[in-house]
Amino acid sequence: MSRKVHGSHTRIGKYEIGKTLGEGSFAKVKFAKNVDTGDSVAIKVLDKVQVLRHKMVEQIKREISTMKLIKHPNVIKLYEVMASKTKIYIVLEFVDGGELFDKIVNNGRLKEDEARRYFQQLINAVDYCHSRGVYHRDLKPENLLLDSYGVLKVSDFGLSALSQQVREDGLLHTACGTPNYVAPEVLKDKGYDGTTADIWSCGVILFVLMAGYLPFDESNLIALYEKIFRADFTCPSWFSSSAKKLIKRILDPNPLTRITIPEILENEWFKKGYRPPDFESEEDVNLDDVNAVFNESEEYLVTEKKEKPVSMNAFELISRSRGFSLENLFEKQMGLVKRETQFTSQFPANEIMSKIEETAKPLGFNVHKQNYKIKLRGDKTGRKGRLSVATEVFEVAPSLHLVELRKTGGDTLEFYKFYKSFSSGLKDVVWKSEAITEDASG
């Protein structure tokens, strides 16, 4: 039996592509799953010609290489890059908490303490990337995402050069067309400094978080530019005076006198409740993928593949055999509960894997995945030691998988109890062509 994954999805390399998460002005972002590990990722899909002909291609390559090395809790991780004949794929950490600004759109402005917590995370991420020579240049609400714990994750660090086009006249243009977050010197294009420009954008973001509206907002673009050039804004009355002072120092139209990050880190308003994050630095990171993509090496090209369709004959065949029904899981008599059991599923292997993980975790199991094997280890010691279970997913036929569960340690009765809760959690993925016998009480 092979362990390939089958389904009706598109595959790119080891990733199975899912729905579109969003679309920016120059890229599409797709949800995907790594079929080897079951991990969720986001893949940014770019037009290869556009990227490789870009005036800043060397800088883009350098920044993407650096981003692969960066492991900061508030920065979306860049896992790898791939290229097909026509596209470049940037594989990113997937976060599912939505955009920070959805919160403001849905619930209005934030309390000062909450705004400060996000601002602290933002400044920390920005400071760290700057220290590695990577600038954002396009800090805006769409690039501030939240993970499922509500932790801020800044996306598109090092990628923003991609969205900028240097026109014939040498002026830098942001592709999105809304300059509300852009620093005056960037708009004037006086050969600006990425550091101070990013700080300005952080100030606009902080203002929006606490006010619920933009500091500079004009329907007329010329009027908007003028307000930004003069830093012509007013803080609402509910801002504390120390917050007002800090924002005034950030939204200084002169980049040379604008507050710096070391100064922000020393600011009283900023420092309140500040806990810089703890994180490990990078391990050995391989940059072969980045080099291959940017050197246009033919060797590593990936292709988009549509997977084989489902074969119904296989189902019919198996359904007649009665061999792999859920009945196997529960022997008619309690005493006969085996230490090994199996079920079949029509779900793709990676979905089965994720479901097993999702189900086992709340039951107090540590989950270790490798290829199509999962080891579950109980966190409590039972009568006969910790309960541990090994599972493996096999492909029987296209889109028909056999899942095997074996107790590898611990008490059989505990295994039985575990299996009862476990199988009810897995109901959705277990193939229900036959009646399911859940009554094992005997």
Ligand code: ADP
């Ligand atoms: P932009 O940043 O210009 O809006 P992008 O192409 O970067 O455009 O992203 C489009 C949208 O896709 C984002 O606004 C966001 O909602 C979503 N998105 C981007 N990256 C991720 C990610 N790593 N995880 C989840 N969603 C993402």
Ligand code: MG
């Ligand atoms: Mg983005």
